[in-house]
Amino acid sequence: MSEDEKTPAREVIADYAQQHFRYFRTADGAVYAQKNGHPVARPIRSQGTSGSHRQELMVGLFNDGLGVFNGTAMKEALDLIEALAMSQPVQQVHIRVAPGFDGATWLDLGRNDGQSVRIHPTGWDILTPDPQEVCWRRTQLTGELPLPAKDTDGKGIDLLLRLCNFATAETECLAIAWLIGCLGPSVPVPAPFLTGPQGAGKSTGGRMLVRIIEGMSGDLRRAPKDEENLIAAVAAGWVTALDNLSHLTPDLSDAMCCIVTGAENIKRALYTDGDVVRARYRRPLLMTGIDVGVIRPDLAERLLPLRLERPGVRRTEAELWSEFAEILPVVLGSLLDLTVKVRAAEADIPTDLRMADFAHLCAQLDAATGLGALNAYRTSLDDLNDDVIEGDLLAQTVLKHADSLEPGAAQRMTSTEWLLCLTRLYAGEDCRPLPKGWPTTGKVLSDRLKRLQPTLAARGVLIDSGRTKEGRYIEMTRPAPPPPHPQEALH
Template identity: 90%
Template sequence: MPDDEKNPAREVIADYAQAHFRYFRTADGTVYAQRNGHPVARPIRSQGTTGSHRQELMVGLFHDGYGVFNGTALKEALDLIEALALSQDVQPVHIRVAPGFDGATWLDLGRDDGQSVRIHPTGWDIRTPDPQEVCWRRTQLTGELPLPVKDTDGKGIDLLLRLCNFATAETECLAIAWLIGCLGPSVPVPAPFLTGPQGAGKSTGGRMLVRIIEGMSGDLRRAPKDEENLIAAVAAGWVTALDNLSHLAPDLSDAMCCIVTGAETVKRALYTDGDVVRARYRRPLLLTGIDVGVIRPDLAERLLPLRLERPKVRRTEAELWAEYAQALPVILGSLLDLTVKVRAAEADIPTDLRMADFAHLCAQLDAATGFGSLAAYRASLDDLNDDVIEGDLLAQTVLKYAAGLAPGAEERMTSTEWLHALSGLYSGEDCRPLPKGWPTTGKVLSDRLKRLQPTLAARGVLVDWGRTAAARYIEMARPPAPPSHEQEPAF
């Protein structure tokens, strides 16, 4: 007797699954299952005991009167379904925020009924998205958001700013700009770094900002000790918030740069020799801490410092979070109202800033509200450049050397000659010893200058590289002073 007649259970399971679920694959080949008419998709290979497709398939078969099936039948049926799904069209899955049709974006509220927020330049509303338009992927980090309130007249923004201890109005508008950026699936946003004195409520303020997007279950976490665990945490949620940072190791700093602007990791799949697993990620990131020490220039361009001050009146945790939970639907509704206005506003795109998308968003926010968020963003980058220079003796020495160049003048030397000149300038007549971490070869100096190039350019020192027939060189120049536009007196 054929095997399929001996064990028809796998056919029963396969027929039931194909009748009640839609199966598709993503670009990396992962097969997902989506209940008919519902926007949430689950990977069929998930072995989780809570919310896995295997579990929901077993529950559906039992409730519909098909009985209970053993693991072998389920495995054989899912193997067949996975093989069939690999020939289906490719569709992406999204966590929390997704692009939609006709220029719309979607915000997953994390609800069991699949209700989400559709944000369009003409307004926003609550509905269940078409599975062909949006497929949500949920993890244990996906919290539930309350239904936002309509027509708040900006009341929620005022409530949020009253609950947080932002030091200045410029800090407040930058925080609002970042929240709006978090609702855009294609807008890289800089990482807010909440700073301030001890007791300023940095962790509390960070939780409030995160929970507007991630729900009341969203929280801060300690920075993982290695990059692999950090990437796993980032890939499982939308906003990643790291609390109480006191030091940024070079590897962690580089990983944060990748998280903000996007990157991909590839590693060997478990229990295989040749298969690999790809993980693409670009997520909003939030940091808190009093001081992280020296900030590397590439990370400084991706940070958004938000300074807080100590509150004059202290409140209990229970009282504070009860008020926040009550205000959250209004806060979310006001944020969505403002997001619609900002996306409809027209503004020029600043072309001189690294995070041009966020700078454009700030310009749109200013056009829609009259805030000075773009000027505040520029000022914050200037402050971060000062921090980079104050923590880097090489940058200070280069600026000291360039101060001796006339405006419009340039100087070319090999990297070894530059190392000798800058080391001599730092040591001075006293021949003081070079500090730890000072470049030891011309190649190391060249690499350090490449990292410092944007910071030095912001201070009027241009560094460039070139080659002659004889050797490579590094060029340092000071641009000429801009011409004076003062009107000469008429006689």
């Protein structure tokens, strides 16, 4: 055969690729490749060590006897494939959990054969998902989970709690509710904060909770120094676990709020002038630490404190993790069984809590098991409100002033007048110096009070603002207690 009759290498690669792979694009324009019949998708531009499409394409060509091709031919073929894929329908890729058809959800076990868990209204099964239904995205943070055990009779939950050092039964049921929430792709869950005295096993307990969802390779990590690295770590996995936190900067606190309830990050694409890269993220977050200092009110509404206690008997790391790896299939099977029961349970949606989806999940867990998770969640939020107030002198001063108001009374002043009033109340007759961070202008005070609104409302003090012809105002109200129920009045 003459040189003119030979098929160009780029055409050989392109023909082979289109025969053995399915190509599609996501909503942000990234093009993915999916081997025929396999649920795992890889970005065609990835050069990652977790297995790029370029690598699997080169291996396939070599194993099928078509030869080894140079980089130029491969690049030209992938350029053509990428251009053709831009006209294909949009499909989303998922990490670890995904919505499916007919109300089902999927859990990626991270296995090479693509086997996953389908959780549906009547139970759960181990299947290989149809690529048209679920496309899995794998990264270096995607660990492998064992095949969950069937017919566990719920004993896996007891085995897990026996290894953890949770201080109370209320803490245990909140941890279970959080694990169930992690299996839902569309339910925002508050971030557990594992706390307790030194030696209580906070890091070990955090690893156990993470590894139930992420496999034995899942681990805790130090908090990144900047938001960009934090977002990169969050986007590459499902559960993000930060260890040994001792201080939360305002920027890190705001970033954690976005991680829990969802946000989008946009930055300029590399080597371009006008293109941008969009990164949407909402992930389960877990933290450990003895004390993180002052907690901002908006983050407090998104936290789930889990207190641990020091164990009476110490065990070696090797013995502990060997037992955990042994019981993990049973733990996962029991968690899946309980998830099915909880999702089937009917319960009213609490409308007074910020994380309403998680509160509803707690109510469903109570309906299915009677554990009292919703009351435990409310109690944990009250404790966090106390922490916020104890760490904020302005909140303490506002509550002190509210005590002077009659029940049902309201007081309205401008922000500047409120600043003068509260400053005088704090300084007192001895004119003690104002603390660092005390509001210096009416605008700063107004902004601080807006952040404190939920915390103060939980303590029976309502803050509102508005405008009249005279100008803007801030109103403080101390609502009157509700009248007693007729049956209570008889007693």
